[in-house]
Amino acid sequence: MxxxxxxxxxxxxxxxxxxxxxxxxxxxxxxxxxxxxxxxxxxxxxxxxxxxxxxxxxxxxxxxxxxxxxxxxxxxxxxxxxxxxxxxxxxxxxxxxxxxxxxxxxxxxxxxxxxxxxxxxxxxxxxxxxxxxxxxxxxxxxxxxxxxxxxxxxxxxxxxxxISAATALSGCGPAYAFLLAEVMAAAGEAHGLDRDLALRLAQKTVQGAGALMMDSDEPPSTLRENVTSPGGVTKAALDVLMRDGAMPSLMKEAVAEAIKRDRELSGD
Ligand SMILES: NC(=O)c1ccc[n+]([C@@H]2O[C@H](COP(=O)([O-])OP(=O)(O)OC[C@H]3O[C@@H](n4cnc5c(N)ncnc54)[C@H](OP(=O)(O)O)[C@@H]3O)[C@@H](O)[C@H]2O)c1
Missing domain, CATH: 3.40.50.720 (NAD(P)-binding Rossmann-like Domain)
Incomplete structure (x- = not known):
């Protein structure tokens, strides 16, 4: 110290x-x-x-x-x-x-x-x-x-x-990551995987992606591109997640709402 x-x-x-x-x-x-x-x-x-x-x-x-x-x-x-x-x-x-x-x-x-x-x-x-x-x-x-x-x-x-904007990222962010694991598991179950297996796959994948991201010198966008072959399976999924109005714009809107609420609660 x-x-x-x-x-x-x-x-x-x-x-x-x-x-x-x-x-x-x-x-x-x-x-x-x-x-x-x-x-x-x-x-x-x-x-x-x-x-x-x-x-x-x-x-x-x-x-x-x-x-x-x-x-x-x-x-x-x-x-x-x-x-x-x-x-x-x-x-x-x-x-x-x-x-x-x-x-x-x-x-x-x-x-x-x-x-x-x-x-x-x-x-x-x-x-x-x-x-x-x-x-x-x-x-x-x-x-x-x-x-x-x-x-x-x-x-x-x-x-x-x-601090409100930073809170909306790192303070609230664990909930976003938990939601990602939650909805991935639910989607797996909806497509026939056993519920517990789907949850284990989703949890370990979110944790492993986080560990890889922190171990790498590349930004997350490059790591995403690295697993996205043209015409491949991941690309088919990302085309849905990244289309207009989907994940990137939803996240921006969610963070804006979190900032607004943090300012209200702080009395700003
Ligand atoms: N958890 C998070 O993710 C997070 C994130 C950002 C900021 N924070 C902040 O961190 C702070 C603590 O959160 P936490 O999750 O650790 O809450 P917590 O587990 O409820 O801890 C608060 C502790 O304070 C004790 N306490 C109550 N009255 C007290 C008094 N008069 N004197 C001394 N201690 C008293 C509580 O005892 P009792 O349980 O007996 O009431 C409890 O042990 C909060 O202000 C929160 O805003 C937390």
Missing amino acids: ARPESGLTLVGGGRMGSALAGGWIKSGYEGAISIHDPAPSDLLKGWAEAGKIHLNPAPAPANTLVVAVKPQIFPKILDDLRAFVGKDTLVLSIMAGITLDSLAERLGTGRVARAMPNTPGLVGEGMTLLCLPSSASDEDAAHLRDLLTPLGAVEGPIPEDK
Whole structure:
């Protein structure tokens, strides 16, 4: 880690919070880790018993405070959160839709950052977007990127006005990929394959295509062309998927709707 320190405090030890903390523990984070959660999971209790974290210690200002509660909880626990914020505290929120201005105003510090993870982060294969105020130092940016690394890749800092569009890709994107596997399996079943076999074929194909894409230097369009022989079987299918009004334009429309909804929910 770039800046070992004591006083890393996580509020909210749910799915994302635990994925982060698990990574910090595994990578040998050198400072003290405190986790606050009113109903800690067995995983958190086990870490506490093994001396890897402090669970629900008395609140005190943290060097770095990571907020990983649901956004709707945030306004209800402001008094609790302020007890973790001192004059030098760096605050990182992974709550969807809570802006930097809102964090700064409600927590009483300008030293704030937000990140938008996605669910593959739960298995260390995520794409997390980092968003910082213009006043943030390079040192803080590096420290935050390190803290987010357990979830997978980290992009950014990106400007806050791009976060809705980025969220519509990487935040919502796992659902698009799951839908692809789902509809592929349903199509296979409709054409006579056993349901479970169709699902296994679809799941492994989506996963394998992803792995190949990340291993290759070629863009996805080239990889697609590489499996599309003129007059061949794949071409017959892609002619349907890529015709006017089909997948490319549907995806553009879907992303536009996701951006609109994200802005509504963020109060933009
Ligand atoms: N999952 C995603 O794909 C994703 C993507 C982007 C952003 N995020 C953001 O990540 C954040 C966490 O999501 P998640 O999926 O990890 O949610 P989660 O599993 O529900 O985790 C939230 C945790 O906070 C705990 N909590 C509730 N009240 C608390 C309090 N007063 N003090 C401390 N902890 C409290 C919850 O406990 P109880 O369960 O007992 O209420 C739960 O353990 C959310 O803000 C979400 O917007 C998630």
